[in-house]
Amino acid sequence: DIQMTQSPSSLSASVGDRITITCRASQVISNYLAWFQQKPGKAPKSLIYAASTLQSGVPSRFSGSGSGADFTLTISSLQPEDFATYYCQQYSTYPLTFGGGTKVEIK
Amino acid sequence: QPQLQESGPGLVKPSETLSLSCTVSGGSISSSNNYWGWIRQPPGKGLEWIGTIYYSGYTYYNPSLKSRVTISVDTSKNQFSLNLSSMTAADTAVYYCARLAVTTYIDYWGQGTLVTVSS
Numbered sequence: 001d002i003q004m005t006q007s008p009s010s011l012s013a014s015v016g017d018r019i020t021i022t023c024r025a026s027q028v029i030s031n032y033l034a035w036f037q038q039k040p041g042k043a044p045k046s047l048i049y050a051a052s053t054l055q056s057g058v059p060s061r062f063s064g065s066g067s068g069a070d071f072t073l074t075i076s077s078l079q080p081e082d083f084a085t086y087y088c089q090q091y092s093t094y095p096l097t098f099g100g101g102t103k104v105e106i107k
Numbered sequence: 108q109p110q111l112q113e114s115g116p117g118l119v120k121p122s123e124t125l126s127l128s129c130t131v132s133g134g135s136i137s138s139s140n141n142y143w144g145w146i147r148q149p150p151g152k153g154l155e156w157i158g159t160i161y162y163s164g165y166t167y168y169n170p171s172l173k174s175r176v177t178i179s180v181d182t183s184k185n186q187f188s189l190n191l192s193s194m195t196a197a198d199t200a201v202y203y204c205a206r207l208a209v210t211t212y213i214d215y216w217g218q219g220t221l222v223t224v225s226s
Contacts, residue, residue: 001170034212036154043203043219044154049212087154091211095169096144096156 002026002090006099012107017078021102023088025069032092035064035073038101039084047086048073078104109134111204111217119198119224125191129204129217136185137162142207143187145178147200148219155200159207160187194224 003026013019023033031051036044046055048064051071061076075082083106088099115127129143136143145157158168160178168176177190191198204217 032210032212036213043216044213045216046212046214049208049214050210055214089154089213091207091213094159094167095171096159096211098154098156100153 001095002029002093002097004088004090004097004099006086006088006102008102009100010103010105012105013078014107015078015080017107019075019078019104021073021086021088021104023066023071023073023099025071025090025092028068029090029092031067032090033064033066033071034089034091035062036087036089037082037084038087044087075104109206109215111206111215113202113204113217113220115202115220115222117221117223119194119222120226121195121224123194125189125194125198125202125222127189127202127204127220127222128186129188131185131187131206134206136180136187137182140209142209142211143180144205144207144213145189146203146205146213146216147198148203149197149200157189157191157202159211196224198222199224 005024033051035048038044052064063074085101085103110132142159144159158178160166175192180187201219203219205213206215
């Protein structure tokens, strides 16, 4: 199985901050990487696929980059509604696997 | 945009089989552009992929659950279903159904349903 490692596991930030979350795959996955946002008690929401393509309706302050085994999710200016847990997921190879999550909290 | 809705029991006894359904609206489950899948999340923990099905019935299962999982599709009802046998407390989780694009990234999620395993 491909292991997905996210860092940090949590971070504290203020509204307006720029934050970056890292996701590393245990082997090369090309750009078959997705990012999801999950708020407490809610289903995950799809943000990005193909490492850098925004899902329809996702604000442009979200961006993704990377290829191979190292990827990042960046929020350019954190908004109050962005405080949530973020997960990466590889879909290069079955079984599909998720990172452990990064909780973004208010400083 | 499509909507997915899980349905099934919220409480299952140990050793029993969980049966959940996912009803798809706003799109056809027979679309050649999509797969359909199940993902679960134990309370306070991360996400685990269970399995994926194509409308033709072709399935992929997580090897860690493969011996206990069956996913099926009913195109006449625009539904797909999950059966997970020999349930234990470790299977207590929120179960999500999801739509996957043909390249297998998840684009839409159901709201999820909490399943508790307890006698």
